[in-house]
Amino acid sequence: MTKTSNRTNWFDQGGRSYALFRPEYPPELAARLAELTPSRGRALDVGCGTGQLTVQLAEHFNEVIGLDPSAEQVENATRHPRVTYLRSAAEDIPLGDHGADLIAAAQAAHWFDRPAFYAQARRLAVPDAIIALISYGVLHLDDNALNDRFAKFYRDEIGPFWPAERKLVDGGYADIEFPFDELPAPSLAIQRDWELGEFLGYISTWSAVRRAVDAGQDGILTDFVRDLSDLWGDDRHAHRVTWPINMRIGRI
Template sequence: MQPLDRFSGHADLYAQYRIDYPADLYAFILSNTSGRQIAWDCATGNGQVAGALTEHFNQVEATDISEKQLLLAVQQPNIHYQLSPAEQTPFADATFDLITVAQALHWFDLTAFHQEVRRVAKPGATLAEWGYGLVQLGTDLDPLILDFYRNRIGPYWDPQRKYIDTAYATLPFPFHNPQRATFTAKRSWSLERFLNYLRTWSAVRQYIHENETDPVIGLGEEMKSLWGADEHEMHFPIFLRLGHV
């Protein structure tokens, strides 16, 4: 089966406007990871996680199916990027101390990916899979963004989106010592910055493709008076599951 690529077409927006992840998430992962030699960030996108891992590992391998994403990725001397699907990689057996997947697991052939994890992970290595749900803007704005998410662009989400909405709770995780944890990424953005973040959503891109109009423009007009001229604080709820091979 050909891997599904929903992000090459707007890799520039993705690189600029997607969130990065909080320090306490990495601290939790590292506290459950014994080795520090080499990590693999799978579906690295623009290399946000790979860049963070370089501070803790001698070498980071980062893969993605989007060449355009990799061309815009964070550059560090100890990151090696290459094109590769999650389910079949060029890595040798028993290579990695840590394997990470951020906001991408729901696109994979999960059985094949977990089989590949077992092959390329060192005995006892850590697998960390995480994602984040619908942004929380506060009492006045949440109903607008929820309506946009469910109704305006709801029909344009891929079926896999349901796994994000349920925080991967229904996806199998056949690894030792499984743990779940939650975190929050707090950001303060201008309305323009937030609207450009929405334009990275795969459903928004599909809506634009099918209708040749940008649904974010109308939402922005609705939100303008409530947002105000200043930056607005928002919370991104992050869910993580972690285990050992």
Template sequence: MRFKDHFSTQAAGYAAHRPTYPGALVDALADAAPARALALDCACGTGQLSVLLADRFEHVVATDASAAQIAHVRPHARVVYSVAPAEQSNLPAASVDLVTVAQAAHWLELPALYADVRRVARPGAILALITYGVLHIDDAALDAVMQRFYGETLGPYWPPERRHVEDGYRTLLFPFPAVAMPELAITQSWGLSDLIGYTETWSAARALETALGRGPILAFQETLAATWGAPDARRTIRWPLSLRAGRV
């Protein structure tokens, strides 16, 4: 099965600069699951969520179709990583208590994913599609610089699937009885280099660079640095989390 590979070429940056999910997300999912023997993290990237799931589940299987992403995973004694499409986990039937897809469901063939989820899920297992939206910075001037870059400079270069992230996955096909989840967000204290490194992982930034070169990206980075203030200052960055959780 072919997959839309927007991230293999920057797998190292993805591992270094993508934000970490809050522990409250894992707690909510684990509390909803019928047991905590096995979690499956599909399209796991470099394991940002996988290692957190291992805090609450005895075993975690984490799969990604990109060998480059798996080459940069975060190792953990209770996490087994493998290169496999999200839609083909190859796990035994009725073996999984929780299936997660974090920041990736909008790239997947959802009917095929759901067929595999139904096959591997134990009775009452939870499926959670998780996405974080557009970041905001706790400084109005900096946030304005970021929103212009995201919406105006990069706007034409975002893949069409990005609209699903922006609407919190509300319009994605999801044929499972809903399970209520708390309102959550990712919050990080970042320096300037952290934020720039994160924006360099965006698929739209790579598409812009291919089309126009590094000029627009460097101009944004220079404006951001000039607005940042003290070079060693740290800012609070916040991403709203959206979940579609259901019982299989």
């Protein structure tokens, strides 16, 4: 068996790893959001990162604008002929009033000053527009031993390095204030079949991992890679990884 941990430092991947390894949303998500909107003119993806959801929305809307405060994220975003990317904070969006049929924020709203973002959403929305806060929860691996070792890493070892906002994600955004006429959310999940290197590449994108490295706690990561490599078997074998999708959907 080839030991991935002996030949690659998976926790020093650089900014491009976010675009390479972040899981993609199922196409049903964009389709279901589009079904709720008053028209298919313009969608906004606020805190778009590298555009995982942005380009999927472009299959359903005439125009999609992805907004993110990080120049690095915008530079690495996936291109699409109906998508425009802008560097912008969620709390001060440089667009005209009442032009958006959908205002979405995927895996981002826990970072926002939400009252300021909600004020922007009301300003930008057309009548009866949809606002959607989307997150994906803690992943589950298809093998019990792998999943148990991952759960220990997530909860006990890397857990102290997560920022406080992470609790909102773990709670499925249930504790986020949401002052809109709320609509029922569909039951959806993200599923990927990943080899060991792909799985560790995804872990490397976590802010908690970067904080652990900066704190000199590389041993936590080294031990996790070693244990996971031993449990994984052939590192080219693909295991199913599943994330539940959580949503708060409202009409403005």
